[in-house]
Amino acid sequence: xxxxKFDIAYRRKLLYKRKRRRQVLFRLSILLxxxxxxxxxxxxxxxxxxxxxxxxTSSDNKIIVCIDPGHGDWDTGAKSNSGDFExxxxxxxxxxxxxxxEEEGIKVVYTRTNDSLPWLETAxxxxxxxxxxxxxxxxxxxxxxxxxxNYEDTNVKGTETWYKANDENSKALASSLQNSIINLNxxxxxxxxxxxxxxxxxxxxELNESISALIELxxxxxxxxxxxxxxTKGQEASAKAIKEGILNYINSYKDTILKERSNKDVKxxxxxxxxxxxx
Ligand SMILES: [Zn+2]
Numbered sequence: 522x523x524x525x526k527f528d529i530a531y532r533r534k535l536l537y538k539r540k541r542r543r544q545v546l547f548r549l550s551i552l553l554x555x556x557x558x559x560x561x562x563x564x565x566x567x568x569x570x571x572x573x574x575x576x577x578t579s580s581d582n583k584i585i586v587c588i589d590p591g592h593g594d595w596d597t598g599a600k601s602n603s604g605d606f607e608x609x610x611x612x613x614x615x616x617x618x619x620x621x622x623e624e625e626g627i628k629v630v631y632t633r634t635n636d637s638l639p640w641l642e643t644a645x646x647x648x649x650x651x652x653x654x655x656x657x658x659x660x661x662x663x664x665x666x667x668x669x670x671n672y673e674d675t676n677v678k679g680t681e682t683w684y685k686a687n688d689e690n691s692k693a694l695a696s697s698l699q700n701s702i703i704n705l706n707x708x709x710x711x712x713x714x715x716x717x718x719x720x721x722x723x724x725x726x727e728l729n730e731s732i733s734a735l736i737e738l739x740x741x742x743x744x745x746x747x748x749x750x751x752x753t754k755g756q757e758a759s760a761k762a763i764k765e766g767i768l769n770y771i772n773s774y775k776d777t778i779l780k781e782r783s784n785k786d787v788k789x790x791x792x793x794x795x796x797x798x799x800x
Contacts, residue, residue: 584771584778586622587660587731589632589651590615591667596638599670601741601751607668608636610750614738615666617760625768630658652724655731659785661778662694662767663731668750670742678743679709683735685726686715690777694770695734701766705758707749708739730785732778736763 590612592598598607612633619629632654655663671677680702684695695713703710716722726733738759739746749755771778 582779583626583628584662584775585628585630585658585660586767587630587632587655587658587663588615588619588622589654589663589665589725591665593633593636594638599668599741601670601747602675602744603747603751605741605747605751607670607741610668610741610756611666611738612636613756614759614763617757618664618666618763621760621764622767625764627767627771630654630660652728655729655733659782660731661782662770663725663729663733664698664763664767665725665733665735666763667735667737668746669737669740671740672742675740675742675744678740678746679711680739681711681737682713683723683726683737684713684715685729685733686717686722688732690732690774690781691726691734693774694732694767697770697773698734698736698763698766701762701769702736702738702759705762707755707758708743708746711737732781 590608592606592608592611594608596608598611600606612635615631616634619631622629632651638650654660669681680699682695682699682702685691692713692715699710699713719727723735726735739750741747741750750759
C-alpha cells in the first residue's frame with residue numbers, strides 16, 4: 522500500500538506541477554497562434570501570380586507600358602480558317618512589341634508572356650486579375666491586342682482600335698495606334714471606336730486606370746487578313762507599327778501622361794459583372 526496518495530503535501534506538489542504544465546502549454550499555444558496569424562497575414566498580402574516578366578515600379582519619369590495579349594490558355598479567342606488561334610497570334614505580336622519598346626527605354630509589363638493564365642479558374646477572375654496587373658505596376662499606358670472574326674461575312678476585314686468612352690487620353694492613344702497600323706496598308710481602315718453605354722463597355726478599357734486602348738489587328742475569318750497576321754513578317758510589322766503609335770503618343774502627350782500618373786491614387790473604379798472582358 523502506498524500512503525503517499527493521501528499525503529496533503531504530496532498532493533499540493535502534484536497540483537502545482539499540473540498547474541505549471543497547463544501554464545507552459547497555454548503560453549506555447551499563444552505563441553503558436555501568433556506565428557500562425559503572422560504567416561496568414563503574409564500569405565494574404567502576397568500579390569497575384571504574374572507570368573515571368575516582372576518589373577519594379579519606380580519613381581523616375583520612364584514611361585511604363587502594360588501589354589495585354591488578349592485571351593490565353595483555354596480561352597483561344599477567334600479561330601482562323603486554317604485553325605490558328607487569336608491567342609497565339611496576339612502573343613507573338615505582343616512579345617515582339619515588348620522587345621521593341623524596351624529598346625526605346627520604355628519599361629514593359631505583360632499580362633501574360635506565354636499561353637498560361639496562372640491566376641484564373643473563371644472568366645470573372647481573369648477580368649479582375651488582368652486589370653490588376655497594370656494597377657499593381659502603375660502602368661501609364663495599357664495596350665490590349667486582339668484579332669477579330671466574322672464568319673457570317675468572311676469578306677469583312679480591316680483594323681480598328683477601341684478607346685475608353687468619354688476619355689480624351691484614351692481616344693488620342695487609339696488614334697495614334699490606328700494611324701500607325703493602317704500605314705502598313707495590309708488591310709482596310711475601320712477607324713477608332715468606342716462603346717455607347719456601360720453595358721457594352723469593354724472591361725479592359727472601362728476599368729483601367731492606365732491610359733488604355735484595344736487594337737483589333739484584323740479579321741482571322743478573312744483570308745487576306747489571316748495570311749498577313751499569321752506570317753512572321755506581318756507580326757513583326759504590326760509590332761513595329763504599334764510601337765511607333767505608342768511612341769508618337771508619348772512624344773505628343775508626355776506631360777498628360779505624367780499628370781495622369783500623379784492622379785492615379787485618388788481614382789476608385791468599381792468592378793461590375795456586366796462588363797465584357799474580351800472583344
Ligand atoms: Zn479577342
